[in-house]
Amino acid sequence: MADASLWTALADPHRRAIIALLLERPRPVGEIVEACGLSQPSTSKHLKVLREAGLVRVRQDAQRRVYALAPAPIAELDAWLAPYRRLWNTSLDKLGRRLDEAPDDPEEPVTKD
Amino acid sequence: MADASLWTALADPHRRAIIALLLERPRPVGEIVEACGLSQPSTSKHLKVLREAGLVRVRQDAQRRVYALAPAPIAELDAWLAPYRRLWNTSLDKLGRRLDEAPDDPEEPVTKD
DNA sequence: CAGTTATATGCCCGTCAAGGAATTCGAGCC
DNA sequence: GGCTCGAATTCCTTGACGGGCATATAACTG
Numbered sequence: 001m002a003d004a005s006l007w008t009a010l011a012d013p014h015r016r017a018i019i020a021l022l023l024e025r026p027r028p029v030g031e032i033v034e035a036c037g038l039s040q041p042s043t044s045k046h047l048k049v050l051r052e053a054g055l056v057r058v059r060q061d062a063q064r065r066v067y068a069l070a071p072a073p074i075a076e077l078d079a080w081l082a083p084y085r086r087l088w089n090t091s092l093d094k095l096g097r098r099l100d101e102a103p104d105d106p107e108e109p110v111t112k113d
Numbered sequence: 114m115a116d117a118s119l120w121t122a123l124a125d126p127h128r129r130a131i132i133a134l135l136l137e138r139p140r141p142v143g144e145i146v147e148a149c150g151l152s153q154p155s156t157s158k159h160l161k162v163l164r165e166a167g168l169v170r171v172r173q174d175a176q177r178r179v180y181a182l183a184p185a186p187i188a189e190l191d192a193w194l195a196p197y198r199r200l201w202n203t204s205l206d207k208l209g210r211r212l213d214e215a216p217d218d219p220e221e222p223v224t225k226d
Numbered sequence: 227c228a229g230t231t232a233t234a235t236g237c238c239c240g241t242c243a244a245g246g247a248a249t250t251c252g253a254g255c256c
Numbered sequence: 257g258g259c260t261c262g263a264a265t266t267c268c269t270t271g272a273c274g275g276g277c278a279t280a281t282a283a284c285t286g
Contacts, residue, residue, distance in 0.1 A: 007120075007124045007129070008124055010120060011123075012273090012274085013117060019197075028232080029232070029234090038276095039276060040233070040234090041233090041235080041276070041278095042274070042275055043233095045235085045273095047234095060283090062284065063232045064233085065233065071197060074197040077194060081190060081191055081194065084187040087184045127244090142262070142263055142264090143263085151245080151246095152245070152246060152247085153262085153263070154245080154246070154247080154248090154264075155245055156263095157264050157265080158265090173252095173253090176252070176254065176261060176263075177261095178262080178264090
């Protein structure tokens with residue numbers, strides 16, 4: 001399905017930020033523009049990429065376009081992840097189980113996104 | 114949150130292919146070169162990116178460098194995914210409800226362009 | 227119908243990443 | 257020590273991507 005474009009879409013930090021915004025709730029473009037500090041055209045272009053990757057859906061509300069998350073592709077990501085999850089569950093058990101249980105993992109400093 | 118370089122690294126299809134190869138078993142560079150049909154230098158560069166993203170680690174075996182998966186960053190991805198997983202698990206329908214908050218929605222097609 | 231708001235597109239430019247060829251570095255081998 | 261194999265690094269070119277500005281389009285408003 002959206003393989004390539006999915007990864008490409010998520011590769012951009014601004015787009016991930018948009019995705020995160022939409023996780024809270026659906027938002028019109030104007031709000032997204034304001035939130036991510038880009039120009040409106042740039043934001044629209046990012047939204048287009050996300051749309052084409054199937055990551056967001058649009059609903060038209062008067063002149064507004066309200067964007068919302070479309071979770072399916074993220075499920076795809078999850079599916080992609082599955083084999084690897086098996087891997088780190090077994091071979092990296094010593095690392096201290098799930099990362100979310102060890103927020104500051106000494107071996108792998110998590111840099112800010 | 115996932116390091117930017119992690120996403121960048123995974124954004125490239127060749128690199129995802131390499132990752133998939135290493136999922137089966139660790140491999141020396143030569144094998145990877147052969148498998149992904151790139152030149153050796155290009156492959157080495159991809160491996161460098163993966164290395165710097167922390168996705169793979171190298172073991173030196175005589176003149177060979179054997180690459181293997183380092184699953185931790187993938188766990189990071191999984192962590193990133195978590196909130197979204199909640200979203201599509203609990204509420205494909207809930208999302209639909211939010212999309213339908215305006216019941217007179219003239220059914221906006223996703224504008225796939 | 228003209229005007230305004232909200233968003234999308236086109237164009238231009240700067241940057242960056244990817245790929246190949248040549249070169250270099252490192253480790254074994256004769 | 258010189259040679260060879262395996263891999264990494266450098267240089268260069270090219271193409272894609274991101275950003276802004278100006279403009280087009282669509283929908284509501286008076």
